[in-house]
Amino acid sequence: MADILLLYSSVYGHAERISKRIQAVLENQGHGVDLKPVSGPPVDPRGYDAVLIGASIRNGKHNPKILRFIEQHREVLDEKPSGFFSVNLVARKPEKNTPETNPYTKAFVAKSPWQPRLLGVFGGDLDYQRYSAFDRNVIRFIMWITKGPTDPATKDEYTDWDEVARFATRFGELAGGAGGPSG
Known part of the structure; x- marks a missing residue:
């Protein structure tokens, strides 16, 4: 089985929740998983057999630390089984919940010098009360434009947890051939 680095960026904690679910699925497959926030101490991916990166969207962008x-x-990412997933509210729409149709995932792939072997996209959650005043207003405006919920009392989750588990399983299969200590 593989030793996997699962690096994530989460603003309000939902991408971290998704990352922890992925970690649990991978560990149930027998993989070792180090779950690390991109905002934490620097991490060297060379010590891992596979790398999975996940990032949420804030005000239309992934955390710049992910791209850095x-x-x-x-070079290391290109050599190893690797994947990327995006967590965003646009993915709440069925016509925008795949890597091929989600504008944030497509923009990430177009901008990134790295082309991950596996891509995923998951709907985020919407909890206006949790956001700062600035974020609340920006998100309400975006929701108004995209015909989403704008009521400031809204608290909805759009994550397909079964799809999260399927994605994690696929990544585990991809990482399984990584040639780790016992694989």
Whole structure:
């Protein structure tokens, strides 16, 4: 089985929740998983058999630290089984919940020098009360434009947890051939 680095960026904690679910699925498959926030101490992906990166969207963008990590470690990422997933509210729409149809995932792939072997996208959660005043107003405006919920009392989750588990299983299969200590 593989030793996997699961690096994530989460603003309000939902991408972290998704990352922890992925970690649990991978560990149930027998993989070792180090779950690390991109905002934490620097991590070297060379010590892992596979790398999975996940990031949420804040005000239309993934955390720039994710792209800096990728640029710094591109060569290593290109050599290993690797994947990326995006967590965003646009993915709440069935016509925008795949890597091929989600504008944030497509923009990430177009901008990134690294091309992950596996891509995923998951709907986020919407909890206006949790957001800062600035974020609440920006998100309400975006929701108004995209015909989403704008009531400031809204608290909805759009994550397909079965799809999260399927994605994790696929990544585990991809990482399984990584040639780790026992694989």
